[in-house]
Amino acid sequence: MVASRLGYIVLGVEEPSKWETFGSETLGMMANTDDSGNVCLKMDDHPFRVLVCKSDHDGLLYSGWEIDDLDTYEEIRSKLIEAGFDAQTGSDAEAGTRCVSRFFRSTDPSGNNFEVYFKRTNVGEPFVSPTDVTEFVTGDMGLGHVVIPAPNLDETRGFYESMLGLQLSDDLSMAGGGNGQPDVRIYFFHADNPRHHSLALFNQPVPTKIVHFMLEVTNLDEVGKCLDRVNAKEIPLMASLGRHCNDNMVSFYVYGPGHIPVEFGYDGRRLDLSTFKPTVSTVGDHWGHDYQM
Ligand SMILES: [Fe+2]
Structure with a gap:
């Protein structure tokens, strides 16, 4: 029972548009703004790896941990609940924003929020850097x-x-x-x-x-x-x-x-x-x- 990888992070910032510029022009990621005004920063064939949302406070909102098989996903969820931690299932709309088929959300003992998800969706569109980054290691x-x-x-x-x-x-x-x-x-x-x-x-x-x-x-x-x-x-x-x-x-x-x-x-x-x-x-x-x- 092991998380497969860190799949995405969600940042909350006062001015997401600044991350669109910084992410694309400086870091070399592909950037686009979705219908809700979130900035999606793409660095491989996934729809994004960094999601930047509007927030009153600048910082990390969630680390997103990917689980490759559904049994392990459910096992992690059950274990959190049995140990008395939150495992709040994300809504369909939130899953849609994250391009995942399902996820839940919890908080660690130091107060850091994180998400656990199964199956990324909208994968396959190739990455073409706006600068000269040939490839990110993902x-x-x-x-x-x-x-x-x-x-x-x-x-x-x-x-x-x-x-x-x-x-x-x-x-x-x-x-x-x-x-x-x-x-x-x-x-x-x-x-x-x-x-x-x-x-x-x-x-x-x-x-x-x-x-x-x-x-x-x-x-x-x-x-x-x-x-x-x-x-x-x-x-x-x-x-x-x-x-x-x-x-x-x-x-x-x-x-x-x-x-x-x-x-x-x-x-x-x-x-x-x-x-x-x-x-x-x-x-x-x-x-x-x-x-x-
Ligand atoms: Fe580091």
Whole structure:
């Protein structure tokens, strides 16, 4: 009983149109606005991987976890209900907006909302980037990854392990640096696919409910060219170019509209799930990633 992949995220922002521009012109995704005014950002043959809705507060509304078979979907739903958590079935209209055949919605012990869905619809239209991105790394590995706040860290870890079947990839601890900064601890989890992590839990509160989400491309030049577009538009970076230790990703972090950070990277580690053992780390980066929080 394991979630197959992170299939989509739903952002809520005051001005969705800014994400239409940023998503297409800077990140290289295809963007269109649906009948309800939501911005759909497409990066493969799925109708979208990022849905941006109008909201009074900027931030993450839902992480969307895809389940490949209906029995597992029902099993996860029953388990949540038995454990006393919400598992509210989404309406047909909401399922239509998400292009899924069915879904339900719940909340983790740190207050992060998420959705679990079965069967994406409207799949097949090819991706053609408005910039020069040839391909985003998705398919069985899904959208990429999302990092969310989990002040209630260990309980939230147990929740994702027992309810969605996610498994630990790395346990990262870093001292605060002696300037009154709190110590950082991040748990990284993989779903039922080779991507090193699809979810990470950060031990501190974040008002937008998102630390960042990550998109991966297939070569370093496209990371560099995206960084050129960011710099040409003078969009602030959250972190300079660097390479992470645990997932080996070469990436930079840019602030999207509504102060929602995006990691744009290449060369992420793939796990052999038959042999992989989780790691413990105390260093985040081989080089770079100078954070400007
Ligand atoms: Fe990341």
